[in-house]
Amino acid sequence: MRTPLVAGNWKMNKTAAEARRLVTEQLPALQAIAAVQRVLCPPFPALMTVAELLAGTGIGLGAQNLHWEASGAFTGEVSPQMVGEFCQYVIIGHSERRTYFGETDQTVNRRIKAALGVGLIPIVCIGETLAENETSQTAAVLQRQLRDGLQDLTIEQGGKLVIAYEPVWAIGTGRAASGAGANAVVADIIRPTLQQVFDHPTAQAIQVLYGGSVTGANAAEFFGQAEIDGALVGGASLKPDFIQIVQAAAR
Numbered sequence: 001m002r003t004p005l006v007a008g009n010w011k012m013n014k015t016a017a018e019a020r021r022l023v024t025e026q027l028p029a030l031q032a033i034a035a036v037q038r039v040l041c042p043p044f045p046a047l048m049t050v051a052e053l054l055a056g057t058g059i060g061l062g063a064q065n066l067h068w069e070a071s072g073a074f075t076g077e078v079s080p081q082m083v084g085e086f087c088q089y090v091i092i093g094h095s096e097r098r099t100y101f102g103e104t105d106q107t108v109n110r111r112i113k114a115a116l117g118v119g120l121i122p123i124v125c126i127g128e129t130l131a132e133n134e135t136s137q138t139a140a141v142l143q144r145q146l147r148d149g150l151q152d153l154t155i156e157q158g159g160k161l162v163i164a165y166e167p168v169w170a171i172g173t174g175r176a177a178s179g180a181g182a183n184a185v186v187a188d189i190i191r192p193t194l195q196q197v198f199d200h201p202t203a204q205a206i207q208v209l210y211g212g213s214v215t216g217a218n219a220a221e222f223f224g225q226a227e228i229d230g231a232l233v234g235g236a237s238l239k240p241d242f243i244q245i246v247q248a249a250a251r
């Protein structure tokens with residue numbers, strides 16, 4: 001049995017002061033739902049504030065990216081050690097980073113290795129665009145993202161990953177995938193590819209999340225699917241919806 005996991009990806013929203021207010025509001029309800037692994041991923045400048053608020057609550061903290069080098073002349077970047085000081089998780093390869101910031105499967109691979117090197121759990125995002133979906137390239141794209149992104153990882157490292165299937169056409173559009181559709185992608189493409197990359201037990205043990213326009217209203221549809229182990233939530237993670245989503249994951 002895989003434990004359900006719900007992670008909130010705040011993206012570029014909330015100052016540290018705003019983060020303090022939001023987490024203080026959400027915390028009592030979130031703490032009450034211990035059957036679900038809960039993770040908040042605020043922007044870098046809010047990490048320290050949120051880390052203090054989450055200390056001892058059992059709720060995890062994640063960053064939204066990191067650089068693969070340990071230190072040095074990389075102006076504007078944040079190292080794995082810097083993230084690891086506050087966080088247990090890090091989102092890697094989000095489609096917005098792939099689209100706007102030149103992230104490739106090769107840089108995803110470097111970041112995953114760097115994250116694992118400091119004991120962080122990578123939440124690795126994969127997903128096809130609308131054009132790829134409409135031209136029947138979903139399987140090929142997801143297989144490439146997994147094979148290249150996870151290249152040269154050991155089976156032991158594979159067991160530490162979380163995968164988020166986020167069809168790009170569903171992110172921030174209000175047009176979520178169907179529960180059955182997302183489940184079929186995980187069952188027919190993602191887990192078989194993970195089995196080729198690692199092995200059967202590892203592919204079965206990895207938590208695979210769905211992401212893309214998850215709300216309080218549709219969350220249960222995803223969590224009712226056998227192959228979907230939780231959600232990576234963007235817009236709704238800043239709203240009261242987030243509590244409803246975590247509650248749905250507990251059922």
Ligand code: PGA
Nearest residue numbers: 171172212213233234235
């Ligand atoms: P959304 O974003 O829930 O706002 O669609 C999900 C994500 O980008 O992780």
